[in-house]
Amino acid sequence: MNNPSLVSADTTADELEAILSTAQEAARALRDSAGGERASWLRAVGAAIDEERAELLDLAVAESHLDRTALDGEVKRTVFQLEHLAQAAESGELLRVLAEPADADYPVAARPDLVQAMMPLGPVLVFTASNFPFAFSVAGNDFASAVAAGCPVVVKANPGHPALSALTAEIVATALAKAGAPKGTFAHIQGVEPGVAALRDTRIKACGFTGSLAGGRALFDIAVGRPDPIPFYGELGSLNPVFVTPAAAAARAEEIAAGFVASVSFRGGQLCTKPGVLIAPENSGILDAAATALAGLEPVTLLTDRITGAYTEGTKSLSGLPGARVVAGSGGTSPTLVSIPPASVLATVGGGIEECFGPAAVVIEYRDTAEIGAIARSLGPSLTATIHGESADAVAASLVDQLSSLAGRVIWNGWPTGVSVTRALHHGGPFPATTSPTYGSIGVGSAQRWLRPVTYQNWPVELLPREVRARVLPAAE
Amino acid sequence: MNNPSLVSADTTADELEAILSTAQEAARALRDSAGGERASWLRAVGAAIDEERAELLDLAVAESHLDRTALDGEVKRTVFQLEHLAQAAESGELLRVLAEPADADYPVAARPDLVQAMMPLGPVLVFTASNFPFAFSVAGNDFASAVAAGCPVVVKANPGHPALSALTAEIVATALAKAGAPKGTFAHIQGVEPGVAALRDTRIKACGFTGSLAGGRALFDIAVGRPDPIPFYGELGSLNPVFVTPAAAAARAEEIAAGFVASVSFRGGQLCTKPGVLIAPENSGILDAAATALAGLEPVTLLTDRITGAYTEGTKSLSGLPGARVVAGSGGTSPTLVSIPPASVLATVGGGIEECFGPAAVVIEYRDTAEIGAIARSLGPSLTATIHGESADAVAASLVDQLSSLAGRVIWNGWPTGVSVTRALHHGGPFPATTSPTYGSIGVGSAQRWLRPVTYQNWPVELLPREVRARVLPAAE
Numbered sequence: 001m002n003n004p005s006l007v008s009a010d011t012t013a014d015e016l017e018a019i020l021s022t023a024q025e026a027a028r029a030l031r032d033s034a035g036g037e038r039a040s041w042l043r044a045v046g047a048a049i050d051e052e053r054a055e056l057l058d059l060a061v062a063e064s065h066l067d068r069t070a071l072d073g074e075v076k077r078t079v080f081q082l083e084h085l086a087q088a089a090e091s092g093e094l095l096r097v098l099a100e101p102a103d104a105d106y107p108v109a110a111r112p113d114l115v116q117a118m119m120p121l122g123p124v125l126v127f128t129a130s131n132f133p134f135a136f137s138v139a140g141n142d143f144a145s146a147v148a149a150g151c152p153v154v155v156k157a158n159p160g161h162p163a164l165s166a167l168t169a170e171i172v173a174t175a176l177a178k179a180g181a182p183k184g185t186f187a188h189i190q191g192v193e194p195g196v197a198a199l200r201d202t203r204i205k206a207c208g209f210t211g212s213l214a215g216g217r218a219l220f221d222i223a224v225g226r227p228d229p230i231p232f233y234g235e236l237g238s239l240n241p242v243f244v245t246p247a248a249a250a251a252r253a254e255e256i257a258a259g260f261v262a263s264v265s266f267r268g269g270q271l272c273t274k275p276g277v278l279i280a281p282e283n284s285g286i287l288d289a290a291a292t293a294l295a296g297l298e299p300v301t302l303l304t305d306r307i308t309g310a311y312t313e314g315t316k317s318l319s320g321l322p323g324a325r326v327v328a329g330s331g332g333t334s335p336t337l338v339s340i341p342p343a344s345v346l347a348t349v350g351g352g353i354e355e356c357f358g359p360a361a362v363v364i365e366y367r368d369t370a371e372i373g374a375i376a377r378s379l380g381p382s383l384t385a386t387i388h389g390e391s392a393d394a395v396a397a398s399l400v401d402q403l404s405s406l407a408g409r410v411i412w413n414g415w416p417t418g419v420s421v422t423r424a425l426h427h428g429g430p431f432p433a434t435t436s437p438t439y440g441s442i443g444v445g446s447a448q449r450w451l452r453p454v455t456y457q458n459w460p461v462e463l464l465p466r467e468v469r470a471r472v473l474p475a476a477e
Numbered sequence: 478m479n480n481p482s483l484v485s486a487d488t489t490a491d492e493l494e495a496i497l498s499t500a501q502e503a504a505r506a507l508r509d510s511a512g513g514e515r516a517s518w519l520r521a522v523g524a525a526i527d528e529e530r531a532e533l534l535d536l537a538v539a540e541s542h543l544d545r546t547a548l549d550g551e552v553k554r555t556v557f558q559l560e561h562l563a564q565a566a567e568s569g570e571l572l573r574v575l576a577e578p579a580d581a582d583y584p585v586a587a588r589p590d591l592v593q594a595m596m597p598l599g600p601v602l603v604f605t606a607s608n609f610p611f612a613f614s615v616a617g618n619d620f621a622s623a624v625a626a627g628c629p630v631v632v633k634a635n636p637g638h639p640a641l642s643a644l645t646a647e648i649v650a651t652a653l654a655k656a657g658a659p660k661g662t663f664a665h666i667q668g669v670e671p672g673v674a675a676l677r678d679t680r681i682k683a684c685g686f687t688g689s690l691a692g693g694r695a696l697f698d699i700a701v702g703r704p705d706p707i708p709f710y711g712e713l714g715s716l717n718p719v720f721v722t723p724a725a726a727a728a729r730a731e732e733i734a735a736g737f738v739a740s741v742s743f744r745g746g747q748l749c750t751k752p753g754v755l756i757a758p759e760n761s762g763i764l765d766a767a768a769t770a771l772a773g774l775e776p777v778t779l780l781t782d783r784i785t786g787a788y789t790e791g792t793k794s795l796s797g798l799p800g801a802r803v804v805a806g807s808g809g810t811s812p813t814l815v816s817i818p819p820a821s822v823l824a825t826v827g828g829g830i831e832e833c834f835g836p837a838a839v840v841i842e843y844r845d846t847a848e849i850g851a852i853a854r855s856l857g858p859s860l861t862a863t864i865h866g867e868s869a870d871a872v873a874a875s876l877v878d879q880l881s882s883l884a885g886r887v888i889w890n891g892w893p894t895g896v897s898v899t900r901a902l903h904h905g906g907p908f909p910a911t912t913s914p915t916y917g918s919i920g921v922g923s924a925q926r927w928l929r930p931v932t933y934q935n936w937p938v939e940l941l942p943r944e945v946r947a948r949v950l951p952a953a954e
Contacts, residue, residue, distance in 0.1 A: 100900060228907075
């Protein structure tokens with residue numbers, strides 16, 4: 001499976017059966033493994049990727065058409081992400097051990113001795129992203145968080161970078177084996193049908209996905225439609241609106257326009273956090289400056305042919321919205337900016353503006369502060385929402401409640417692209433930003449997606465799982 | 478709505494529209510409320526229920542046919558539950574505030590200033606349970622946990638106790654109003670159609686359910702089939718197997734049989750934690766003793782006609798399993814014990830044993846330790862799994878891994894009925910025990926079902942939500 005020469009072959013039914021059966025066996029071994037062991041496996045994967053960086057980057061550049069420097073930064077991030085989750089596994093924090101001793105006088109009825117701890121759900125299926133061939137692909141956050149949690153991972157390769165996926169899979173499998181991880185800790189499958197078959201299989205206990213709304217929704221429906229529905233953690237799409245107050249526009253229109261264009265065009269606009277809509281005061285100069293800057297950028301080679309086609313359709317669709325005016329862009333894959341009047345946005349929910357993956361964005365110029373509020377209320381949920389404001393800015397203050405209701409991360413005087421891998425960074429939001437509003441898909445918190453609580457009642461300490469026992473013994477003795 | 482004289486009328490479409498619209502407005506007010514305020518509302522509800530206890534108990538006895546002493550204990554539990562969640566709201570722990578300062582040297586890229594905190598999802602719809610007319614009904618755990626989290630609650634009354642529901646709703650609404658809770662914090666609806674209409678409405682952001690597998694699954698499918706799927710937290714059914722090792726059977730067969738019968742028949746066997754299957758060594762005397770004890774119990778008046786009909790069908794279905802032998806029970810609603818040979822259980826997954834709500838259970842007598850292991854592996858997920866074992870009991874030790882894989886609470890030498898309202902008690906499990914394996918429906922943890930994280934990036938401290946600000950200010954100054 002993990003030979004790049006086999007890149008084009010879909011996983012066969014027999015191969016899939018063997019993979020799922022081995023993953024199920026590995027689930028038991030991983031459940032019994034120590035967090036420190038799992039940390040060492042993740043670190044081994046990180047070191048192996050770092051070692052093969054040059055060859056990986058060659059394939060990534062060739063297949064994704066992304067900038068080599070950006071991809072190099074992404075490799076660093078991927079290795080750090082593995083370390084970040086290794087630390088979480090090693091520290092035992094993921095176990096969330098909570099011990100309450102027996103209490104004969106507990107209200108209502110005597111309380112037995114209780115120890116609660118998290119345990120892994122079992123084999124996790126991961127559908128990888130096209131736009132982060134390292135950080136959200138074979139050895140990306142879903143892989144790292146699931147292994148940190150103690151779950152075997154079956155990764156479905158993204159068709160956008162098949163050779164890179166195959167080589168990464170080979171590196172991961174070899175590193176895990178050398179580091180002593182149980183057979184079946186990781187497997188790599190290819191093809192839509194095998195992916196769907198795996199998703200329907202009762203041995204798969206949870207699923208992670210990063211991709212489009214249409215694809216993600218179809219897989220979500222399969223996961224929750226099973227006789228035994230499983231948790232499906234998908235990140236599906238986001239407009240990431242940016243609101244500019246009159247005060248901010250007056251103080252720094254040029255700077256805001258430049259920052260917006262840089263964020264829209266970063267990595268060809270192919271980021272889930274790309275600011276897709278800018279809401280700015282009319283005649284502030286921001287629209288014109290952004291249009292000029294974006295029009296000066298070259299057409300982009302997008303990740304895949306499918307994404308190229310969708311981009312062409314998407315920009316057409318934005319241009320066709322009522323009252324829309326194309327202020328930058330000449331068709332094809334040229335960076336595109338479309339101005340849409342507030343009346344069109346307010347006529348229907350969100351004005352029919354849909355995420356357009358690639359270097360396209362919409363600007364809505366508002367006339368007064370009542371209109372900026374109405375636009376905020378008309379937009380649907382996103383991963384992020386941003387305000388550019390000044391100190392003691394009443395317009396900004398009036399937006400805070402609405403924006404924190406519709407997004408999982410709210411940003412002040414910054415841009416949504418560029419995401420820290422850290423505990424306090426929540427990467428998620430109400431549907432369709434993510435299918436589950438309660439967990440994000442970056443950082444230590446994302447490992448909790450693959451865990452569930454178990455309470456041990458009056459349980460003999462010697463029969464507690466080893467790592468739980470180690471954490472309650474001081475209290476139990 | 479909240480007048481007992483209107484008990485039989487379904488909520489009309491106009492009434493529902495007004496209720497949902499008011500709940501949506503209340504969501505904003507609740508989001509801005511202080512945890513201490515919400516605690517005071519919950520305590521006011523508890524005090525009001527306690528004050529009206531006599532009248533409530535009269536209705537509960539009449540409608541549920543449950544024992545008055547048991548119901549009185551349940552009222553105490555309900556009041557304590559409100560206090561338990563009030564304390565969680567008041568302490569601020571539900572906010573899970575996590576602040577990470579800006580760090581220019583953070584790995585890969587500079588980290589901005591980040592503050593993460595939980596915020597309420599919005600209006601929550603609750604489908605109440607028939608078997609706990611207080612603790613899982615109008616003012617039960619789902620209501621208490623949602624209000625503690627800052628979410629308005631729309632409660633769909635259980636048809637099993639309509640007058641009690643209406644009176645409780647009146648008491649809750651009056652207590653909330655007197656305590657200063659925003660209008661729309663709580664509403665009460667009646668009827669299947671209005672319940673389904675509410676579940677489909679975009680203003681409802683999450684749903685709690687306690688009831689049958691069939692009903693819960695139908696509602697789950699609606700919730701996840703919405704254009705904007707919402708979290709559905711259902712508790713649907715559980716067999717709660719109890720495993721008796723040879724050593725435990727040798728040491729205390731009589732005691733185990735008596736404990737089993739008491740647990741099976743408690744509250745007419747109408748508990749989600751009823752031990753539905755006992756796995757004991759053959760010829761240990763446990764089967765005979767349990768059969769004799771159960772046969773000596775009177776037929777039970779079950780909660781509703783529907784449940785009575787399902788019980789008659791369910792006991793027939795158990796009696797019809799291959800090789801089944803009815804060892805106690807004379808049809809109707811008489812307590813029933815059915816012995817099923819291991820071969821039948823191992824022939825298909827779980828042997829086709831389905832939860833039978835009421836005072837019925839199955840005993841499976843195993844011949845050797847290989848068979849007890851095979852039976853454990855054949856059973857599906859449950860809320861609980863229990864081992865009766867002795868110290869240094871190798872058979873017990875061999876079961877631990879399997880049982881903690883299939884249940885959310887594992888019990889040593891006890892019985893699954895009788896559930897503490899406390900932090901370390903997890904009440905949930907893999908589907909169908911609960912629809913979400915990651916959250917339970919009892920205690921402080923259950924409030925996290927109604928919350929989601931939001932990260933504030935480089936956010937001005939003065940624009941943070943009041944209660945979040947109070948918790949980061951020492952660090953921010």
